[in-house]
Amino acid sequence: MTPLDPNQLPPSAFVFLIATVVKMLAIFTLYMVVVAYTTLAERKVSAWIQDRHGPNRVGPWGLFQVLADGVKNFMKEETMPGDVNKPLFILAPALAFTTAMIAWAVIPFGAPMPTPWGRIDLVVANMPIGFLYVLAITSLGVYGIVLAGWSSNNKYALLGGLRSSAQMISYEIAMGMSTVCVLLMAGNVSLTAIVAQQQATNYNIVLISVAAFIFLVSAFAETNRVPFDLPEAESELIAGYHAEYSGMKFSMFFIAEYANVITASAMFVTLFLGGWDIPFTTWDNTGQATVLKSLATFAMFAFKLYSFVFFFIWIRWTLPRFRYDQLMSLGWKLMLPTALAYIVIVASAVLALDASGIARTSRLFWMAMGAMNLVLVMILFVILDRGRVISPASSRLQRADVQRLRAATDARSTLSPGETH
Amino acid sequence: MAITVKVMERPLGEVSYVRATLKGLALTLKHLVDPHRVTIQYPEEKWDLSPRWRGTHRMLTTEDGSAKCVACGLCPTVCPANCIKLVPGEDEAGNRYPLVFEIDEFRCIFCGYCQEVCPEEAIHMGRHYENAEFNRARFVYDLERLTAQTHPVSELWDPAHPRGE
Numbered sequence: 195m196t197p198l199d200p201n202q203l204p205p206s207a208f209v210f211l212i213a214t215v216v217k218m219l220a221i222f223t224l225y226m227v228v229v230a231y232t233t234l235a236e237r238k239v240s241a242w243i244q245d246r247h248g249p250n251r252v253g254p255w256g257l258f259q260v261l262a263d264g265v266k267n268f269m270k271e272e273t274m275p276g277d278v279n280k281p282l283f284i285l286a287p288a289l290a291f292t293t294a295m296i297a298w299a300v301i302p303f304g305a306p307m308p309t310p311w312g313r314i315d316l317v318v319a320n321m322p323i324g325f326l327y328v329l330a331i332t333s334l335g336v337y338g339i340v341l342a343g344w345s346s347n348n349k350y351a352l353l354g355g356l357r358s359s360a361q362m363i364s365y366e367i368a369m370g371m372s373t374v375c376v377l378l379m380a381g382n383v384s385l386t387a388i389v390a391q392q393q394a395t396n397y398n399i400v401l402i403s404v405a406a407f408i409f410l411v412s413a414f415a416e417t418n419r420v421p422f423d424l425p426e427a428e429s430e431l432i433a434g435y436h437a438e439y440s441g442m443k444f445s446m447f448f449i450a451e452y453a454n455v456i457t458a459s460a461m462f463v464t465l466f467l468g469g470w471d472i473p474f475t476t477w478d479n480t481g482q483a484t485v486l487k488s489l490a491t492f493a494m495f496a497f498k499l500y501s502f503v504f505f506f507i508w509i510r511w512t513l514p515r516f517r518y519d520q521l522m523s524l525g526w527k528l529m530l531p532t533a534l535a536y537i538v539i540v541a542s543a544v545l546a547l548d549a550s551g552i553a554r555t556s557r558l559f560w561m562a563m564g565a566m567n568l569v570l571v572m573i574l575f576v577i578l579d580r581g582r583v584i585s586p587a588s589s590r591l592q593r594a595d596v597q598r599l600r601a602a603t604d605a606r607s608t609l610s611p612g613e614t615h
Numbered sequence: 616m617a618i619t620v621k622v623m624e625r626p627l628g629e630v631s632y633v634r635a636t637l638k639g640l641a642l643t644l645k646h647l648v649d650p651h652r653v654t655i656q657y658p659e660e661k662w663d664l665s666p667r668w669r670g671t672h673r674m675l676t677t678e679d680g681s682a683k684c685v686a687c688g689l690c691p692t693v694c695p696a697n698c699i700k701l702v703p704g705e706d707e708a709g710n711r712y713p714l715v716f717e718i719d720e721f722r723c724i725f726c727g728y729c730q731e732v733c734p735e736e737a738i739h740m741g742r743h744y745e746n747a748e749f750n751r752a753r754f755v756y757d758l759e760r761l762t763a764q765t766h767p768v769s770e771l772w773d774p775a776h777p778r779g780e
Binding site for chain 1: 632
């Protein structure tokens with residue numbers, strides 16, 4: 195396989211500038227529309243899952259509902275509760291919104307497009323630091339939530355913000371560790387290079403399935419989605435960190451949540467599902483680059499992305515929320531050690547395969563990795579299925595220990611003779 | 616005695632997380648692709664009302680368009696909520712008719728006694744429920760309004776009907 199179109203020159207600096215601005219505007223517009231329609235998709239899918247109709251009054255099939263929601267949020271009064279920390283209160287939604295937005299910049303969404311002025315990469319910023327940038331930006335996102343919780347002068351908001359910071363920091367580690375496996379495969383952190391590696395071998399979900407699973411679970415926790423939506427748990431914390439927000443500021447948290455979902459989906463698709471690559475064909479990534487190829491790969495990327503967004507929604511309307519200690523125990527006691535052990539396993543496997551002379555691009559390489567992963571995933575799921583890791587602390591006590599503890603408590607609290615009630 | 620916290624023993628041998636999750640996903644997907652929707656799309660579709668539904672009143676009229684009411688005064692007497700205001704009048708031929716007949720629908724408890732007691736089958740409960748108005752005064756229905764309404768009227772309880780018991 196030859197890489198795409200080595201002869202066509204990269205564009206000149208001026209064209210690059212113009213192309214980048216155009217890409218920024220196009221992606222920003224498209225992104226906002228997609229985010230808006232994801233809220234509609236969520237409401238529709240949730241309705242269908244619950245045997246309801248969902249929004250269907252504004253426009254055909256409720257398609258203009260998002261416009262109505264937007265207008266409503268702009269027209270609403272913005273309340274400023276007493277004793278809030280005003281600068282932070284205003285900064286928080288902006289921070290949440292911005293970080294959710296700019297993480298998208300490095301994600302490649304199509305094959306390079308040939309133009310008369312040179313080859314244009316279909317990625318806003320083809321940064322060499324790739325997913326490190328995404329990890330850095332998404333961890334900035336926690337500030338939006340924590341500051342919102344802190345500045346609101348509301349105990350529920352504060353608890354939501356605290357939970358959120360603990361949760362996001364815990365799962366960030368597991369997430370970072372799972373991406374180390376991607377690094378082992380691609381030898382590069384640039385997302386463009388990772389997509390190229392997956393085109394050359396096989397999708398990373400086959401090569402490093404366990405890392406994909408850990409990334410998936412961490413992505414749910416990072417985006418504060420069910421089953422890890424502890425920061426905004428309605429039943430416990432009213433609305434969590436955004437309890438005091440109204441109008442467009444509230445809406446910005448809402449947009450940020452969906453933007454995070456889309457960014458997390460895009461990251462999963464790029465890191466583990468081959469990005470914009472069209473599966474079962476090499477037509478899209480060999481030979482002459484054409485506009486058709488760019489469009490087809492973009493459509494493929496959108497399809498993969500949206501399937502994954504659907505998966506997010508589907509999970510949300512299926513699973514109940516984890517309890518806080520279960521969340522923490524899952525993150526620290528299962529995800530992190532598994533990710534660390536998996537790095538060692540993958541590194542050893544790759545080393546062994548390299549040493550035995552099997553080329554990375556060969557069929558044998560990915561089949562060997564896939565077979566190994568199949569076994570590992572089955573072991574992991576059997577362990578997970580028994581629930582010992584996620585169950586509460588008390589259930590892991592032996593029966594005898596429970597009785598001994600009870601006896602000790604009773605003995606301690608027995609009234610001394612002569613004392614009566 | 617100290618309060619002992621009840622420690623539930625979880626049946627760890629039988630619990631499942633992965634299998635249960637997959638089962639749940641399958642269930643929600645089943646409903647997603649094959650929804651059993653029971654929602655009624657209200658303004659377009661409407662619920663069928665029972666023939667004995669008791670909604671806001673309607674006064675039936677004779678062939679010449681005047682109210683059937685003879686102002687006998689039974690309905691304001693029987694009305695437990697005291698919501699009917701009746702001022703009887705009499706024409707030259709000695710026929711009694713209502714000068715004022717007003718029902719305060721906010722006071723009404725929709726018991727249906729007025730319909731049951733009416734000897735002329737004049738006042739009826741309506742099979743009707745869309746009563747929104749812009750002010751409270753509009754909820755005092757006068758005779759003109761009661762006769763002008765056209766919605767179907769409620770049937771009385773019929774003990775002879777198979778479903779009447």
